Amino acid sequence: MSSPAIARPTIAPDRRRPAVRPPLTVVPAREARKARPKLAYALWTVGGVGAILIAQLLMSVALSHGAYEVSSLKTQITELGWQKESIGEQLETLSSPQNVAAAAHELGMVINSSPAYLRLSDGAVLGQPGQAGDASSIPLGPADVVGNSSADALAADNAPVAEEDGAPAEDAAPTPVTFENGLPSPKTH
Amino acid sequence: MLNHSRSSRRRMALAIVCVLAVVGAFIVRLVDIQVVQADQLRAVAASKTADRSTVYGARGEIVDTNGNVLAGSVTRYDIVLDPLNAKPFKRTDDGGATATVSVEQAAAEIGAITGVTGADILKIIADALAVNPESRYAVAAKTLDVDDFQAVRALKIPWVGSQKHPGRIYPNGAVAGNVIGFVGSDGTPLQGLEQAQNDCLASINGTQSYKKGKDGVVLPGTTQTIVDAKNGGTLKLTIDRDLQWFAQQRIAEQVIKTGGDSGTVTIMDAKTGKIRAVAQYPSVDPGNVGGVDEYFRQALSFTAPFEPGSTFKALTAAMLLDAGLATPESKVVADGWYYPDNGARIKDSFPHGPMKLTLTGVLAESSNTGISQMGEALTPQQRYDYLKKFGIGDVTAIGFDAESGGILSQPDVWDNQTYYATMFGQGLSATPIQIASAYQALANGGVQVAPSLIEGCEHDDGTVTDVPSSSENRVVSEQAADQVVQMLESVVTDGHFGDTLEIPGYRVAAKSGTAEQGDGSGGLKDTYVVSMTGMAPAEDPEYVVSVHISNPTKIRSSAAAAPTFQQIMTQVLKTYRIEPSTEPSPDLPTTY
Known part of the structure; x- marks a missing residue:
């Protein structure tokens, strides 16, 4: 099978021209250099691996740093949550009817014991308006008959604070404003 | 020439044997760690990093017909002490100055916030140590509100900690108190609507697991919810x-x-x-x-x-x-x-x-x-x-x-x-x-x-x-x-x-x-x-x-x-x- 394939080249070159065999030479140094693995590739590869490693290191540093930041922000959320809770509790207690009634009493307010209305459309007075009578006073009877332990606790908590706040507030009372130099205006830039 | 090659081959064989021995040892150890002891080691590791905590669902509020809260859920804090470690400590104030705080002083500071005397706090420590000289746990105060809790926390006493738990407040006091009823100090509904409508109000506590570092910081991406917390419903009354x-x-x-x-x-x-x-x-x-x-x-x-x-x-x-x-x-x-x-x-x-x-x-x-x-x-x-x-x-x-x-x-x-x-x-x-x-x-x-x-x-x-x-x-x-x-x-x-x-x-x-x-x-x-x-x-x-x-x-x-x-x-x-x-x-x- 293979014999004709071998036979043909031995004949064909002879037919065209005499076989001129180029002289054997040493592979030129340039070619050899070209064939050798290039240092640049190696550097690229090693550099790439190094870069990946460094990037990974930095990322994990950043991530773990982020964890501390997350943790500190979470602490902040918790603390703000505490503040919100504390203020919310105070608000609910302060808005209790006992507290509002006591505040109204301090302001000298009384209960309207004879309901009457003013109709806006025609100015008519509906009902029979009357003076405040016996039933108008607040507090309605003893103030402690409808107890509120939350409000009592809040009042106890706030009592010393109010005193502390009270003193500087008086010092900081605004001085009388004079208009000798024109209207006072805020300094802005 | 022949001698040289034979000794070289012998050296080579020795080296190969040594390398194989070392590799073999590694493989044995690897299998031991990865397969034989794997579960045990994993458990030890998890015990050092993994933790789980309770996520409290809030008990529902009771509100009046206008939405005013008659019974609300809040967080309350118990202050706990570590009696064994109750020792003087150094405290750095905001200005950076460091001062040593004695146990007596620390106890007095805690007492001032929780409404008892320093001697009472010292007695709690002494009592706990009398029962168990190694005692690490004693409750100094129960159900503090958030302001008091923060005040205690600001004292920065290393042997004082806290436990939080859900609490109940009634901001309007006795207004509709007999209808609302009340819950016990442990949160058990005892009377009135708190008890009768517990199916509406009750919450379900959840659980979450996470991994944490040595300093207690939660590792990112490790938090898993095991059981979802469920808040209770809001009970609205016809009451004004x-x-x-x-x-x-x-x-x-x-x-x-x-x-x-x-x-x-x-x-x-x-x-x-x-x-x-x-x-x-x-x-x-x-x-x-x-x-x-x-x-x-x-x-x-x-x-x-x-x-x-x-x-x-x-x-x-x-x-x-x-x-x-x-x-x-x-x-x-x-x-x-x-x-x-x-x-x-x-x-x-x-x-x-x-x-x-x-x-x-x-x-x-x-x-x-x-x-x-x-x-x-x-x-x-x-x-x-x-x-x-x-x-x-x-x-x-x-x-x-x-x-x-x-x-x-x-x-x-x-x-x-x-x-x-x-x-x-x-x-x-x-x-x-x-x-x-x-x-x-x-x-x-x-x-x-x-x-x-x-x-x-x-x-x-x-x-x-x-x-x-x-x-x-x-x-x-x-x-x-x-x-x-x-x-x-x-x-x-x-x-x-x-x-x-x-x-x-x-x-x-x-x-x-x-x-x-x-x-x-x-x-x-x-x-x-x-x-x-x-x-x-x-x-x-x-x-x-x-x-x-x-x-x-x-x-x-x-x-x-x-x-x-x-x-x-x-x-x-x-x-x-x-x-x-x-x-x-x-x-x-x-x-x-």
Whole structure:
């Protein structure tokens, strides 16, 4: 099978021209250099691996740093949550009817014991308006008959604070404003 | 040449053997670690980094009809100590200065915040160490609020820690306290709606797991929810907080003033049966349960029936009108005493000679002898059936915790005295809620709407459950009901109460009651349960108010309840901006 394939080249070159065999030479140094693995590739590869490693290191540093930041922000959320809770509790207690009634009493307010209305459309007075009578006073009877332990606790908590706040507030009372130099205006830039 | 290659090969073999041995050792160790001991090591590792914590679901709030919080959920903190490590420590203040803090000083600082002395804190430490010299845990204070907790935290004492847990606050104190009920210090619902509606309010605590570093910081991406926490639903009541407070304050004032031992007030919407206030004195502050006797921690308006007395004459009159057996002008001669043929003895509350009264006059004068003679027209079975329709003898649709249905015995066991007494509210018992509900039927054209205390339970996802069905039931005809209301106006205009019941500009209908009470040993007490129940405005009643004072000693008659009724009704009319009446009262004739 293979014999004709071998036979043909031995004949064909002879037919065209005499076989001129180029002289054997040493592979030129340039070619050899070209064939050798290039240092640049190696550097690229090693550099790439190094870069990946460094990037990974930095990322994990950043991530773990982020964890501390997350943790500190979470602490902040918790603390703000505490503040919100504390203020919310105070608000609910302060808005209790006992507290509002006591505040109204301090302001000298009384209960309207004879309901009457003013109709806006025609100015008519509906009902029979009357003076405040016996039933108008607040507090309605003893103030402690409808107890509120939350409000009592809040009042106890706030009592010393109010005193502390009270003193500087008086010092900081605004001085009388004079208009000798024109209207006072805020300094802005 | 040959020798050289042989020794080199031998060296090579040795090296290979060594390398293989080392690799083999590594492989053995690797398999040991990765396969044989894997589970054990993983568990040890997890125990150092993994942790789990409870995520608390918040117990639902109880709010009034306007959304004001009556019972709220908060976080509370227990302060715990590490007695073994309770030693002096160095504290750096904000300015950067460091100072050594002694145990005594630290204890005094904690005590100042938690309300005890430093010595108390030192005693807790000493006691814990006495029981166990290695003790690492002792509770210094329980259920601190967030401000106190932060104050303790700011002390930066290394051997002081905290544990948080859910707590309950009642920002309005005793306002509606008896209805709301309360929870124990561990959060267990104990009474009132807190207990009865626990299915709505209860939350489910969740669990989450996470991994943490050596310094306790949670590693990112490791938090896993194992069980979801679920918040409880918001229970909305029909109660109006401000009206409730007003009623409580007024009834308290009057009970004290009249020397009574307790009192209740019910305010009910006449069209819908919704209870806007259910007040009592003495009342419990759920935040301070120990402040009142155990008996007064229950909601007396639901749980404590009594013989209602003359307020029930209005019901008997409605029956007579509905059955067509009388009109507001029907005539009777009422004497101070009435001795019917069956042997009963009926007496009026005040001595008088024969009075020529109409049915209206019988109500205005509150004559027992008059209503007894007229009521004979109805059979006991008829009256029993009507009372049942008014809701007497049955627990209301509210079904409050330990609610009583009162006592209404079968007519065949009524004795001769009871035959008559039931016409004017003796010989049977009813709760304030039942009385208000019966008057609601009269105020609403004869149609009773089942009373309700709860609007519904709103869950986290917005769905609302437990909305009571507003079932209606006609008790008497519209005409009969309206005529009774008109007759009750005469109590205000012509009765014994002068102007103490009148509200200028409004038509008011009311009926008094001064009911005898058994003393528990067959006799009668010399004090009464006095009542005033009514509605306004009479031409189209919007609200029913019912006031009851138990055993007043300074004013023993229903005059004790009249001013309170008037004040509360006035407040109701103002609160709901109800327009003054434009027509005058019909002023039905009371005598002839």
